[in-house]
């Protein structure tokens with residue numbers, strides 16, 4: 779079977795999630811960088827493979843998979859240990875809710891195409907665009923802090939990494955890039971710190987990618 783191939787971009791947080799999951803599962807993979815800054819995601823050749831024109835996309839086991847959470851669930855189901863989701867259905871629902879609050883409620887509002895649209899079509903200033911970014915991240919992280927706190931351990935849920943940490947760490951990386959203050963989120967900072975020291979997370983960091 780051919781080696782897995784991940785179409786990604788070093789700073790794409792959705793790609794960062796999939797790199798973490800591949801590393802946790804110990805899957806050997808190659809990378810093909812799609813340069814978002816140069817608009818390569820809109821190229822006809824790439825769009826023919828992924829009509830959404832997003833990264834990540836993963837070719838694995840003869841499949842072409844898109845949508846980071848869908849990819850991560852595939853990896854979790856296919857490769858088993860260590861699991862990224864608790865076995866208990868109610869615990870799993872809680873962990874999925876944490877992950878989805880990042881992937882569905884924070885990230886899409888601040889995606890590249892949204893930020894570009896604010897500037898180019900709506901004539902929003904750079905300052906106002908950055909304020910938009912910080913507003914939605916802060917609101918989302920404040921809710922996530924409250925949701926996670928009662929059941930967090932060293933990670934967002936207990937003491938081993940789950941899909942919630944896989945989504946959290948790239949979002950915190952982005953928040954720092956845009957100077958979002960993180961002081962009000964001690965649970966999130968603790969999970970981010972624990973996860974960042976984990977080899978699978980560290981190897982997925984944008985600074986460790988070629989681009």
Ligand SMILES: N[C@@H](CCC(=O)N[C@@H](CS)C(=O)NCC(=O)O)C(=O)O
Nearest residue numbers: 790791792832833845846847890891
């Ligand atoms: N829901 C998708 C989101 C993917 C996504 O938004 N990717 C971003 C990079 S993090 C992208 O490709 N953006 C291209 C653009 O905005 O033009 C997923 O989780 O895979």
